[in-house]
Amino acid sequence: MAISLNVNGETHEIDVDPATPLLYVLRNDLELNAAKFGCGLGQCGACTVVVDGEAVLSCVTPVSLMEGREITTVEGLGTIEEPGPLQAAFMEMQAAQCGYCIPGMMMSAHVLLRKNAEPSDREIRDALMTNLCRCGTHMRILAAIRRAGELMQQASAPTERRAG
Amino acid sequence: MTIIPKDEFNTQGRNGITRRRVLVGTGALIVSFAIAPHVSAQPQPAPPAAAPEPPQLPGSLNDARRLDSWIRIDAEGEITVFTGKVELGQGIKTALRQVAAEELEVEPGEINLVTADTGRTPDEGFTAGSQSMQNSGTAIRNAAAQVREILITEAARRWNVPRETLRAEAKSIVAQDGRTIGYGELVTDQLLAVEAQPESLLKSPDKLRVMGQSLPRVDIPGKVTGGVAYVQDLRLEGMLHARVVRPPSPSAQLQEVDTAAVEQMPGVVSVIRDGSFLAVVAEGEFQAISAMRALQQAARWTEQPVLPDQNNLQAFLEATKGDIGTVAEEGSPEVTGKIFEATFRRPYQIHGSIGPSCAVAHMDNGQLTVWSHTQGVYPDQEAIAEMLGMDIAQVRVIHMEGSGCYGHNGADDAAADAALIASAVPGRPIRVQWMREDEHAWEPFGPAMLTKIRAGVGDDGRITGWNYELWSNLHSSRPGGAGNLLAARHRAQAFAVPAPRFNISQSGNGDRNANPLYVFPNRRVLWHYVPETPLRVSALRALGAYANVFSIESTMDELALLAGTDPVEFRLRHLEDPRARAVVERAAEEFGWSSGAPKGDRGRGFAFARYKNHAAYLAVALELELERETGRTRVSRAVAAIDSGEAVNPDGIRNQTQGGIIQATSWTLFEQVTFDNTRVTSTDWSSYPILRFPSAPDSVEVHVIDSPGQPFLGTGEAAQGPTPAAIGNAFRQLTGVRLYDLPFTRERVKQAIGV
Ligand code: FES
Ligand code: FES
Numbered sequence: 061m062a063i064s065l066n067v068n069g070e071t072h073e074i075d076v077d078p079a080t081p082l083l084y085v086l087r088n089d090l091e092l093n094a095a096k097f098g099c100g101l102g103q104c105g106a107c108t109v110v111v112d113g114e115a116v117l118s119c120v121t122p123v124s125l126m127e128g129r130e131i132t133t134v135e136g137l138g139t140i141e142e143p144g145p146l147q148a149a150f151m152e153m154q155a156a157q158c159g160y161c162i163p164g165m166m167m168s169a170h171v172l173l174r175k176n177a178e179p180s181d182r183e184i185r186d187a188l189m190t191n192l193c194r195c196g197t198h199m200r201i202l203a204a205i206r207r208a209g210e211l212m213q214q215a216s217a218p219t220e221r222r223a224g
Numbered sequence: 225m226t227i228i229p230k231d232e233f234n235t236q237g238r239n240g241i242t243r244r245r246v247l248v249g250t251g252a253l254i255v256s257f258a259i260a261p262h263v264s265a266q267p268q269p270a271p272p273a274a275a276p277e278p279p280q281l282p283g284s285l286n287d288a289r290r291l292d293s294w295i296r297i298d299a300e301g302e303i304t305v306f307t308g309k310v311e312l313g314q315g316i317k318t319a320l321r322q323v324a325a326e327e328l329e330v331e332p333g334e335i336n337l338v339t340a341d342t343g344r345t346p347d348e349g350f351t352a353g354s355q356s357m358q359n360s361g362t363a364i365r366n367a368a369a370q371v372r373e374i375l376i377t378e379a380a381r382r383w384n385v386p387r388e389t390l391r392a393e394a395k396s397i398v399a400q401d402g403r404t405i406g407y408g409e410l411v412t413d414q415l416l417a418v419e420a421q422p423e424s425l426l427k428s429p430d431k432l433r434v435m436g437q438s439l440p441r442v443d444i445p446g447k448v449t450g451g452v453a454y455v456q457d458l459r460l461e462g463m464l465h466a467r468v469v470r471p472p473s474p475s476a477q478l479q480e481v482d483t484a485a486v487e488q489m490p491g492v493v494s495v496i497r498d499g500s501f502l503a504v505v506a507e508g509e510f511q512a513i514s515a516m517r518a519l520q521q522a523a524r525w526t527e528q529p530v531l532p533d534q535n536n537l538q539a540f541l542e543a544t545k546g547d548i549g550t551v552a553e554e555g556s557p558e559v560t561g562k563i564f565e566a567t568f569r570r571p572y573q574i575h576g577s578i579g580p581s582c583a584v585a586h587m588d589n590g591q592l593t594v595w596s597h598t599q600g601v602y603p604d605q606e607a608i609a610e611m612l613g614m615d616i617a618q619v620r621v622i623h624m625e626g627s628g629c630y631g632h633n634g635a636d637d638a639a640a641d642a643a644l645i646a647s648a649v650p651g652r653p654i655r656v657q658w659m660r661e662d663e664h665a666w667e668p669f670g671p672a673m674l675t676k677i678r679a680g681v682g683d684d685g686r687i688t689g690w691n692y693e694l695w696s697n698l699h700s701s702r703p704g705g706a707g708n709l710l711a712a713r714h715r716a717q718a719f720a721v722p723a724p725r726f727n728i729s730q731s732g733n734g735d736r737n738a739n740p741l742y743v744f745p746n747r748r749v750l751w752h753y754v755p756e757t758p759l760r761v762s763a764l765r766a767l768g769a770y771a772n773v774f775s776i777e778s779t780m781d782e783l784a785l786l787a788g789t790d791p792v793e794f795r796l797r798h799l800e801d802p803r804a805r806a807v808v809e810r811a812a813e814e815f816g817w818s819s820g821a822p823k824g825d826r827g828r829g830f831a832f833a834r835y836k837n838h839a840a841y842l843a844v845a846l847e848l849e850l851e852r853e854t855g856r857t858r859v860s861r862a863v864a865a866i867d868s869g870e871a872v873n874p875d876g877i878r879n880q881t882q883g884g885i886i887q888a889t890s891w892t893l894f895e896q897v898t899f900d901n902t903r904v905t906s907t908d909w910s911s912y913p914i915l916r917f918p919s920a921p922d923s924v925e926v927h928v929i930d931s932p933g934q935p936f937l938g939t940g941e942a943a944q945g946p947t948p949a950a951i952g953n954a955f956r957q958l959t960g961v962r963l964y965d966l967p968f969t970r971e972r973v974k975q976a977i978g979v
Pocket of ligand 1: 096097098099100101102103104105106107108117118119120
């Protein structure tokens with residue numbers, strides 16, 4: 061089945077089994093690396109992406125539901141040369157060990173910060189409830205998200221940037 | 225039963241063999257990174273036997289002795305450093321660049337670093353035991369210093385000036401009169417194709433520019449912007465996706481499976497059955513998963529109820545007929561004075577990387593290339609070659625990062641899966657990724673343990689004697705030997721699981737840190753070796769140190785109570801090593817330790833260990849809060865002090881130590897593998913919960929005590945032992961009740977406090 065997907069501001073025509081979870085389409089058809097397979101069960105958040113402004117677990121979301129939606133992945137937040145505020149904050153705080161969980165964390169945080177650039181510690185923890193980190197990078201992830209909120213406010217620029 | 229005396233065994237390398245493999249190549253060989261396999265692994269023939277025993281060289285230089293095995297410089301002055309160690313998320317790629325850049329007098333960004341690849345890098349065995357810095361860091365630092373001195377000598381020769389008048393700076397040798405000559409111009413032919421020397425002219429601690437700096441990690445920018453960072457992200461031309469149908473239980477054998485329907489499913493290229501090894505290959509990843517699910521339905525297995533009673537692991541461990549090893553013996557085993565006696569238990573636990581294991585393998589004209597997040601490319605190469613009956617030179621294993629690695633997880637098995645499937649479906653690269661339930665049920669677990677302590681304290685407030693016994697499997701079943709690979713075990717021509725060899729080594733295994741560092745006159749420490757492994761076990765971060773330090777440091781607090789002394793004071797009373805005392809004092813001071821009664825619902829706990837008794841020193845003080853009605857506990861604040869020798873990247877040390885504390889907190893509060901008499905039942909994150917954000921501490925502070933000029937001691941595992949003990953001690957301080965069984969689940973907590 062042909063599906064048209066809007067990812068990071070670009071439209072892609074994909075021919076795929078409609079039951080395929082969005083995650084595999086992002087990773088394999090669109091060759092986007094950030095969203096990760098962690099459990100395929102909706103338990104760990106490694107696959108989190110943003111769909112129409114909400115955090116969605118792409119491993120359990122069939123691609124057929126994505127037609128006409130606006131999908132954002134970490135690649136849509138900025139580039140290595142021009143990182144967006146969340147990416148800059150994670151670099152600045154050195155908020156990764158293996159880093160495998162980090163893109164999912166950034167997506168959950170992105171949704172939170174777009175609604176509230178000054179979240180309380182409690183609000184950040186609640187927003188990250190689904191996201192697991194096995195390396196124990198929690199304290200730095202929390203710090204990076206607080207820092208990203210600051211950067212966003214400083215810039216008071218749009219929080220979402222399109223990768224070219 | 226045999227008692228094995230402590231000194232009968234020497235510490236041995238992997239397989240008990242010392243490897244000497246050196247790379248082929250000249251000092252000026254140009255190396256460029258390419259993902260396509262070109263170089264085949266060609267171990268250089270052993271050099272003609274020279275009569276005398278070669279001198280001991282620093283770190284891993286001792287095994288790969290030529291300088292150009294480690295450092296090459298091309299005509300343009302491009303510097304490439306080779307390490308046999310791998311990035312596990314511990315930041316080694318950054319720290320090794322710092323070390324090399326320091327001694328070569330260049331910037332870290334000017335160093336190309338190639339990590340473990342059997343086609344290109346030295347054989348450094350496994351990246352394990354927090355030894356990357358000791359082994360590879362030491363080798364690279366010494367090699368870099370020697371290369372620098374060779375370059376200076378060469379410039380002196382060319383200019384005919386005394387070498388003392390020259391210095392290295394910014395990739396050049398500079399003379400007093402201002403003349404310079406670039407490294408690239410100096411390196412010709414065989415200049416670096418020489419054996420390293422035992423002694424190097426290392427820069428003195430006060431001259432260091434880049435070591436000791438918290439340089440940002442080189443891998444983080446790519447990881448937060450969607451770059452190709454992990455083997456999971458590797459996409460090769462024409463790549464197919466495979467999934468393995470793992471047996472439903474450790475004892476299961478495949479009886480029959482009708483593959484016809486699955487073979488007709490969309491995208492399916494091949495179904496592979498070899499004994500109990502069952503796998504499917506498809507064009508698309510989701511097609512492979514759908515076909516795997518269908519195969520799972522179609523397969524019929526026979527299973528045996530061979531697993532021990534999960535609720536009585538003590539009985540299983542105590543029933544062992546294995547040997548008993550003497551870990552330590554001093555004075556008399558009698559214990560006098562006020563006595564504390566207890567039994568502690570630790571369950572099976574998993575590594576549980578967030579990304580399940582993954583590998584890509586490509587069989588191309590009889591040459592097999594495997595990309596894997598293994599901890600040991602050379603051992604894997606050997607095991608895979610054995611499994612497939614291939615010549616070792618036809619197998620190349622290249623490391624690519626995976627999700628965080630905390631010991632021997634599914635990486636080697638996934639590599640073997642991919643290799644076996646690629647050999648059945650040659651010509652196209654095969655990518656295998658495990659499903660979550662594969663990882664939870666089939667990775668080798670950290671073994672269950674039982675410990676018993678009887679220790680006493682005299683009227684003088686000092687420990688009189690210490691009698692400690694532990695029951696444990698060996699915590700290592702790495703390849704070495706195809707039989708340690710799941711795929712090889714499950715094939716029709718099954719490879720037998722190699723029997724592990726019980727020994728008492730200096731670094732310890734199940735007995736790691738079983739002998740307390742504290743000074744007192746009488747002690748006996750025994751390891752009851754449990755050879756039976758109904759559940760597959762291997763190395764999980766810190767091995768036996770997790771349970772042993774938990775037991776020892778819980779005991780120290782109880783003895784302090786018997787002595788009527790503050791627990792920090794009691795520890796200091798029994799510590800002579802000044803570096804041990806320094807971390808204890810520093811952690812207590814930064815935490816604001818006091819002997820007073822607990823505040824509200826927060827208890828205070830302290831613990832210390834020197835990892836392996838010869839590596840990093842770490843002390844931690846923490847605060848634990850308890851919600852009495854629910855039994856929920858949370859570490860609210862932790863303060864640690866660590867001395868891991870000369871600190872190359874202090875922020876890297878902090879990052880890893882914070883991670884260690886949080887991971888060990890998760891093990892301690894939440895984690896245990898569950899099983900019935902046949903199957904493992906903890907197969908996902910709801911049946912095997914780990915710490916989530918609401919349970920994360922408010923703060924975790926790590927103070928790095930730098931020891932300039934001292935050897936690197938490694939960092940990664942130092943917090944695993946002290947953390948559970950500090951938590952148990954805080955619980956004891958708060959409630960008056962000691963917890964003996966890991967993990968401290970809500971049910972156990974409620975039972976302990978009578979709710
Ligand atoms: S991979 Fe989607 S929630 Fe774990
Ligand atoms: S940084 Fe490794 S899982 Fe979070």
